[in-house]
Amino acid sequence: MIGPRDRREPLTSKEVDVTVRKLTRRGFAGGFAGLTALAAAAGLGLRGVSPSQAAANALGILPEDLPAKKFRAAFSEIGFACSWCVRGADTAKFFGDLLGVEVTVYDGQLSADKQRQDIEDIAGKEWDFVAIHPLAINQYVDPVQEMISKGIPVIDMDTKLADDLDSLGIVTFLEPDNIYMGETMAKALFDAIGGEGEVIHTQGALTHTGAQGRAQGFQNVLASYPGIQVVDEQPADWDINKTASIWQDLLSRFPNVKGGYFHNDDMALAAYSIIEGAGKAEQIKVVGIDGMQPAAEAVRDGKLVGSVINPTGRIHGGAMWAGYLSVSQSDKHQGGIPKFIRTDGGPITKENAEGFIWLGDNLLI
Amino acid sequence: MAKDMPQGVGTGAASVAPARPRASGWARILGWAGQRARLIAPLVTLLGLVVFFSLTTDSFFTTRNLWNGILSQYAVVAVAAAGTTFVLLCAEIDLSIAAVSLLIGVLSAYFWVTPVAGIDFGTWGVLIGLIAAALIGYMNGYFAAYIRIPSFMMTLAMSTIALGLAVWVTQGKPIFKVPDLLRTLGGTGSKIGPVPVPVIVAAVVLLVADIVLSYTKFGRYVYMTGGNCEAAEMSGVNTRQVVALCLMISGLTAGMAGMLNVGKLNGANPQPSNELLIFTIASVVLGGTSLFGGEGGIKNTLIGVLIFGCLRNGLNQVEGISIYIKQAVEGFFLVGALLLNVVALRLERIRTQAE
Numbered sequence: 001m002i003g004p005r006d007r008r009e010p011l012t013s014k015e016v017d018v019t020v021r022k023l024t025r026r027g028f029a030g031g032f033a034g035l036t037a038l039a040a041a042a043g044l045g046l047r048g049v050s051p052s053q054a055a056a057n058a059l060g061i062l063p064e065d066l067p068a069k070k071f072r073a074a075f076s077e078i079g080f081a082c083s084w085c086v087r088g089a090d091t092a093k094f095f096g097d098l099l100g101v102e103v104t105v106y107d108g109q110l111s112a113d114k115q116r117q118d119i120e121d122i123a124g125k126e127w128d129f130v131a132i133h134p135l136a137i138n139q140y141v142d143p144v145q146e147m148i149s150k151g152i153p154v155i156d157m158d159t160k161l162a163d164d165l166d167s168l169g170i171v172t173f174l175e176p177d178n179i180y181m182g183e184t185m186a187k188a189l190f191d192a193i194g195g196e197g198e199v200i201h202t203q204g205a206l207t208h209t210g211a212q213g214r215a216q217g218f219q220n221v222l223a224s225y226p227g228i229q230v231v232d233e234q235p236a237d238w239d240i241n242k243t244a245s246i247w248q249d250l251l252s253r254f255p256n257v258k259g260g261y262f263h264n265d266d267m268a269l270a271a272y273s274i275i276e277g278a279g280k281a282e283q284i285k286v287v288g289i290d291g292m293q294p295a296a297e298a299v300r301d302g303k304l305v306g307s308v309i310n311p312t313g314r315i316h317g318g319a320m321w322a323g324y325l326s327v328s329q330s331d332k333h334q335g336g337i338p339k340f341i342r343t344d345g346g347p348i349t350k351e352n353a354e355g356f357i358w359l360g361d362n363l364l365i
Numbered sequence: 366m367a368k369d370m371p372q373g374v375g376t377g378a379a380s381v382a383p384a385r386p387r388a389s390g391w392a393r394i395l396g397w398a399g400q401r402a403r404l405i406a407p408l409v410t411l412l413g414l415v416v417f418f419s420l421t422t423d424s425f426f427t428t429r430n431l432w433n434g435i436l437s438q439y440a441v442v443a444v445a446a447a448g449t450t451f452v453l454l455c456a457e458i459d460l461s462i463a464a465v466s467l468l469i470g471v472l473s474a475y476f477w478v479t480p481v482a483g484i485d486f487g488t489w490g491v492l493i494g495l496i497a498a499a500l501i502g503y504m505n506g507y508f509a510a511y512i513r514i515p516s517f518m519m520t521l522a523m524s525t526i527a528l529g530l531a532v533w534v535t536q537g538k539p540i541f542k543v544p545d546l547l548r549t550l551g552g553t554g555s556k557i558g559p560v561p562v563p564v565i566v567a568a569v570v571l572l573v574a575d576i577v578l579s580y581t582k583f584g585r586y587v588y589m590t591g592g593n594c595e596a597a598e599m600s601g602v603n604t605r606q607v608v609a610l611c612l613m614i615s616g617l618t619a620g621m622a623g624m625l626n627v628g629k630l631n632g633a634n635p636q637p638s639n640e641l642l643i644f645t646i647a648s649v650v651l652g653g654t655s656l657f658g659g660e661g662g663i664k665n666t667l668i669g670v671l672i673f674g675c676l677r678n679g680l681n682q683v684e685g686i687s688i689y690i691k692q693a694v695e696g697f698f699l700v701g702a703l704l705l706n707v708v709a710l711r712l713e714r715i716r717t718q719a720e
Contacts, residue, residue, distance in 0.1 A: 277553030
């Protein structure tokens with residue numbers, strides 16, 4: 001920091017020498033030992049059973065029965081700090097194990113710049129196919145074109161790589177129907193509160209195409225429910241802390257609110273905790289989107305009214321199948337892989353939640 | 366000495382001023398306020414915001430909103446800000462607050478649900494988390510003070526490490542079971558009488574921090590280190606140790622804030638968010654603590670957190686602000702509050718020079 005410390009005299013070489021020797025004796029060793037111990041303590045608990053392995057075990061597929069790795073694929077993810085993305089990566093690895101594809105996953109760390117670097121790194125190596133879940137539209141076109149020009153099949157997952165995908169030359173684009181997801185959950189919420197009352201619509205990032213689709217779905221259904229009054233629509237940018245903060249404020253302003261519509265499950269569950277703390281869990285009904293396991297369990301337990309599956313099994317699993325069928329030339333469909341595949345996923349209700357939890361635990365949806 | 370320092374350096378100058386004709390009552394009040402401009406200016410800002418939002422909305426000045434919307438909600442920020450105050454007072458900075466908070470919150474939940482090396486730590490995981498937080502903070506301090514890596518860079522690097530560890534420990538997946546102790550300390554529904562427990566926790570942390578800064582030798586050393594490091598060293602103060610300990614305190618309070626947050630959200634999600642970092646530093650500075658060290662204190666931080674809380678909460682109570690412009694409006698209010706602080710301090714300086 002700028003301040004008096006910066007005005008100190010620099011250390012003399014003797015001082016540096018003494019300091020280094022002292023540090024070698026205790027400081028560095030102690031400091032790094034501390035961090036290493038922390039990391040080791042955390043790591044000890046990770047007992048080496050990844051969900052893909054667990055899922056493989058659950059399916060009775062022993063490791064020695066798995067095919068040898070004949071193909072290599074790179075998956076570029078938005079960021080491992082996003083639980084949906086982690087689940088997608090696990091799904092890709094799981095299907096890769098089954099199909100004999102060695103999967104390398106790149107973590108974009110929720111940064112378009114970092115993901116661009118990842119994709120450039122990927123473009124500099126040899127792969128049988130590449131799948132990308134892009135954080136930003138049109139920002140990775142150059143390295144993607146480089147890969148395609150080298151003959152590497154590229155698959156686009158969840159969000160668009162570019163405005164003009166046709167001329168980019170990708171194998172296929174697997175996209176969930178965000179508008180459908182929004183419509184389904186909006187209807188579930190409005191019905192749960194009897195078609196009337198105040199509702200808060202907590203959005204993801206306003207610039208995100210998925211959030212825009214989910215907002216559009218909400219608005220589409222809202223038009224059919226004249227008794228519903230939307231009292232707030234500010235974005236929480238997918239951030240659970242921001243969501244909690246907004247809801248703490250809004251519960252003061254709108255004490256009679258009856259429903260909360262959220263663009264993803266993480267935000268819905270964060271707000272539910274605030275609602276529960278305020279003693280309003282009975283009064284306020286909540287829906288999320290994505291159908292992640294914790295949300296499915298919350299639906300089963302009656303905490304959330306519903307969520308809707310945004311299926312990593314179809315998107316990341318589908319990308320794996322598309323890449324595999326493309327490079328192994330074993331596609332049964334005449335005319336090749338369609339340029340666009342709409343990935344399906346249904347609403348989770350209290351009645352069907354257990355089935356979706358099972359499918360999710362085994363990375364099958 | 367330390368007790369006077371948070372009020373600014375004008376006090377000493379006023380005490381040696383030559384005798385003057387007896388001033389009128391108002392002039393004396395203004396003179397008293399002028400000497401304490403660093404505290405009075407943010408207090409005026411806070412009162413201005415409270416009056417503004419109370420007049421323009423029906424829901425701001427209500428018991429529910431004051432307890433839950435402001436005090437309980439910003440208890441987490443207040444705890445983190447208590448430690449940050451130490452760091453800023455000695456002219457350093459800690460950019461790892463949010464990431465350390467995230468990591469420690471995640472660790473406490475992780476130890477709660479997962480036996481490590483066959484040992485079920487349960488609630489003891491909270492203690493391990495606190496030790497880890499202090500250790501991380503001390504590492505920041507050690508490398509900043511003794512190795513002389515600028516604290517800006519050291520804590521930035523630590524932020525990356527902590528975030529990475531949080532994602533690694535959880536494998537990117539949220540943990541939705543948290544220790545009952547944290548649910549009690551941080552939960553929004555947890556109350557003693559009408560007072561939310563997180564508010565009590567924050568009050569205790571702020572009180573302890575204020576006692577340390579205002580009434581202990583270490584507190585005086587913090588002000589001396591930040592005010593003039595060379596002079597402090599010549600006075601025999603081990604400034605490196607002071608800096609290292611301040612960053613350790615900041616790590617510890619960041620960890621405590623993370624645990625309260627986990628209790629509040631009833632889950633630990635390794636989702637990065639710099640909101641806590643921005644809120645915390647903004648609150649400390651809004652309260653009047655100098656970014657350049659040596660001036661300010663916990664009373665300032667308390668006022669700063671309340672300013673920030675009232676501003677954000679208040680804007681959410683006002684009707685008719687477009688969601689697309691709300692963030693910009695918040696920024697304009699922040700600039701206004703900072704301007705008031707700067708003008709008040711400048712007037713104080715002019716007045717001191719005149720005397």
